[in-house]
Amino acid sequence: MEKFYLIVGHVDWIARLVPLGVKLVQLRIKDTPIDEVRAQIRRAKQICDAHDCQLIVNDYWQIAMEEHCDFVHLGQEDMDAADFEAIRAANIRFGLSTHDEGELDRALSFNPAYVALGPVYPTILKKMKWAPQGLERVTRWKQMVGDVPLVGIGGLSVERAPGVLAAGADSVAVVTDIQFADDPEARTREWIKTCS
Ligand SMILES: Cc1ncc(COP(=O)(O)OP(=O)(O)O)c(N)n1
Ligand SMILES: Cc1nc(C(=O)O)sc1CCOP(=O)(O)O
Ligand SMILES: [Mg+2]
Numbered sequence: 001m002e003k004f005y006l007i008v009g010h011v012d013w014i015a016r017l018v019p020l021g022v023k024l025v026q027l028r029i030k031d032t033p034i035d036e037v038r039a040q041i042r043r044a045k046q047i048c049d050a051h052d053c054q055l056i057v058n059d060y061w062q063i064a065m066e067e068h069c070d071f072v073h074l075g076q077e078d079m080d081a082a083d084f085e086a087i088r089a090a091n092i093r094f095g096l097s098t099h100d101e102g103e104l105d106r107a108l109s110f111n112p113a114y115v116a117l118g119p120v121y122p123t124i125l126k127k128m129k130w131a132p133q134g135l136e137r138v139t140r141w142k143q144m145v146g147d148v149p150l151v152g153i154g155g156l157s158v159e160r161a162p163g164v165l166a167a168g169a170d171s172v173a174v175v176t177d178i179q180f181a182d183d184p185e186a187r188t189r190e191w192i193k194t195c196s
């Protein structure tokens with residue numbers, strides 16, 4: 001799995017950052033009318049296809065399917081509503097969020113393409129009920145998931161990413177450290193270098 005996993009909140013970020021050499025990006029759209037969501041997913045797929053970048057669509061698995069995307073990310077609540085039979089039948093891979101051992105057991109029972117553990121560090125992106133997991137939990141998660149790729153997420157930065165990978169994560173996902181950087185392009189290049 002790609003080590004550098006970029007997550008963005010709007011397709012405009014994909015247009016801006018994917019051409020720099022990003023190979024794995026999640027489009028995580030929130031609070032947006034559904035027609036606009038579809039339009040963004042469609043454009044994101046076009047850009048990612050043109051740059052040999054894997055697009056992962058967050059939450060909107062049905063639209064992802066209709067727009068011929070092949071990878072989605074689902075959280076525990078998303079999983080309640082998802083039709084895994086339909087997702088599998090369409091050959092769509094999926095990554096699943098986990099925050100505790102119960103969620104991990106549940107996630108692994110679906111045979112996901114990856115499991116995400118978060119928040120590794122405190123995040124300012126969204127309010128979360130879980131305390132930061134820390135690096136020891138990353139190592140423990142990797143022992144438990146075995147060959148299933150593990151994504152570390154939450155409060156990650158260029159400076160923190162190497163420690164999360166060394167602790168056992170196969171991939172490190174990031175929003176704020178890039179999207180709110182003074183120079184997001186320069187920060188993206190630093191991430192690519194750090195994770196190469
Ligand atoms: C790689 C990755 N890990 C975790 C999440 C969080 O998913 P979820 O819990 O469904 O929360 P939202 O992102 O939908 O707010 C993620 N998106 N990506
Ligand atoms: C969207 C998300 N999910 C998390 C989880 O633990 O499931 S942490 C998180 C936020 C990641 O953003 P940042 O890099 O800005 O902290
Ligand atoms: Mg979700």
